Amino acid sequence: MAQSKKKRRVFSAYGSLDKRARAWQYLGSVGRSTGQRPNGDDLVYRSNGTTLEIGQGLSNLKGMIWLVAAFGTGTVISIFYAIFFIAGIPLLTADAGIATFIFGPVMLILLAAGGFFLAMILINDLFGYTDAPLRFDRASRKVYVWASRKQGPIVLDWDAIKPVAQSVGMPPYQVNRFRSVLLVDEDADGEVRFEGNLPRIAQIGSAVLDRESPLAAYEYCRLFMEHGPQVLPAVKRHLVFRPRGWRNFFDIMGLIGGFMRDYPSRPKEERSLGWMVFGVVIVAPVAFFLWPWQLTQGLAVKFTTRVPKWPQAYEEMAAPGGPMRPPAGSEPNDMPMLPHEKLIAGIWIASAVAVWIWLAWLVWL
Numbered sequence: 001m002a003q004s005k006k007k008r009r010v011f012s013a014y015g016s017l018d019k020r021a022r023a024w025q026y027l028g029s030v031g032r033s034t035g036q037r038p039n040g041d042d043l044v045y046r047s048n049g050t051t052l053e054i055g056q057g058l059s060n061l062k063g064m065i066w067l068v069a070a071f072g073t074g075t076v077i078s079i080f081y082a083i084f085f086i087a088g089i090p091l092l093t094a095d096a097g098i099a100t101f102i103f104g105p106v107m108l109i110l111l112a113a114g115g116f117f118l119a120m121i122l123i124n125d126l127f128g129y130t131d132a133p134l135r136f137d138r139a140s141r142k143v144y145v146w147a148s149r150k151q152g153p154i155v156l157d158w159d160a161i162k163p164v165a166q167s168v169g170m171p172p173y174q175v176n177r178f179r180s181v182l183l184v185d186e187d188a189d190g191e192v193r194f195e196g197n198l199p200r201i202a203q204i205g206s207a208v209l210d211r212e213s214p215l216a217a218y219e220y221c222r223l224f225m226e227h228g229p230q231v232l233p234a235v236k237r238h239l240v241f242r243p244r245g246w247r248n249f250f251d252i253m254g255l256i257g258g259f260m261r262d263y264p265s266r267p268k269e270e271r272s273l274g275w276m277v278f279g280v281v282i283v284a285p286v287a288f289f290l291w292p293w294q295l296t297q298g299l300a301v302k303f304t305t306r307v308p309k310w311p312q313a314y315e316e317m318a319a320p321g322g323p324m325r326p327p328a329g330s331e332p333n334d335m336p337m338l339p340h341e342k343l344i345a346g347i348w349i350a351s352a353v354a355v356w357i358w359l360a361w362l363v364w365l
Contacts, residue, residue: 014192014199023167027181030158030222038223039216040235042333043205045133050321052136052224054217055239057180057206059131060254063300064293069122076115130241130305134202136225137317143183145202146308153314154195156185156202158225163218168207180207181218235327241307243334248298250337250345252283252290257333261341280344287348288355 012018027034045053128148135144136158143161145154161183169177185193185200193200205217223231251257263276283290318324326332337345 025165027163034215036215038220040220045239046324048321050139051318055131056203063297065125069118072118126304129308178207181214235330237333238326238330240332252294256341284351287352291352
């Protein structure tokens with residue numbers, strides 16, 4: 001019995017095979033430094049003397065799944081419409097064999113289940129919560145993971161969790177790997193604990209392509225818990241749940257804000273006009289494909305998704321540290337676009353519109 005249970009763990013979510021595919025690297029205890037310089041940019045929502053609230057990067061994906069889910073749901077509906085209203089059941093069954101009567105209903109059930117699953121993804125993507133923030137509480141030595149359930153947040157013990165560097169590649173070549181740092185609650189056998197259907201795992205910030213950024217974000221949180229807010233470096237940009245302005249609609253994949261916003265303010269020796277031009281040129285030909293994803297992301301986060309609200313009990317836990325505010329001196333990550341950013345966005349959008357007009361012209365002919 002114990003042997004069969006162990007086999008199920010191997011093939012389960014976050015089992016040994018799954019962790020190997022995700023390339024988990026344990027970073028040691030939370031008291032051990034990674035050696036990376038801490039960085040809280042685009043990580044922190046609010047903080048006070050005892051509590052730090054950060055994001056898991058879920059808002060970066062909101063709305064982008066909508067296109068795929070909508071296409072899949074539309075395909076399933078079209079198939080059902082063709083079967084029941086265009087072809088009609090009598091016509092389909094007139095010359096049908098025994099295999100049709102056996103496998104036909106099975107296929108319809110699978111299609112219905114697939115359509116329902118895609119519809120649920122679509123609804124959650126459009127009307128779910130913008131993010132599932134984490135709160136690090138120095139007073140209780142706990143990490144609270146916001147969850148939209150009656151039981152409230154998932155509670156992790158800071159001194160018992162295991163920080164893990166995760167590296168996930170996209171098949172078949174896995175040239176680019178998305179990297180993040182996870183806080184994992186494991187049992188004595190090294191298996192991830194679950195709370196209902198939810199794994200007791202928290203992700204620090206967004207998954208990115210470089211290894212240094214997730215480690216720097218983790219180090220920022222680790223220093224807060226181990227030494228307090230007085231040792232943390234200044235934060236340039238803090239997160240907001242509900243963005244303002246037009247940045248979320250035109251800054252494709254955040255590339256302008258991430259790589260080109262501070263170009264004019266850099267020291268002269270650090271400016272590289274060639275790299276900036278290269279970045280603009282390399283994105284322009286694919287803007288027609290990328291921009292719709294950015295538009296749906298902007299619409300979802302700004303209008304349809306909901307802002308997570310902590311239960312009153314957890315707000316009271318944070319109250320002794322003072323008011324929860326964005327880091328002093330930081331600017332929101334939805335800051336208005338600067339003139340050179342508008343120019344870059346204009347080039348990308350013009351390129352996308354030109355490709356769409358060309359494709360429409362080809363279809364019309």
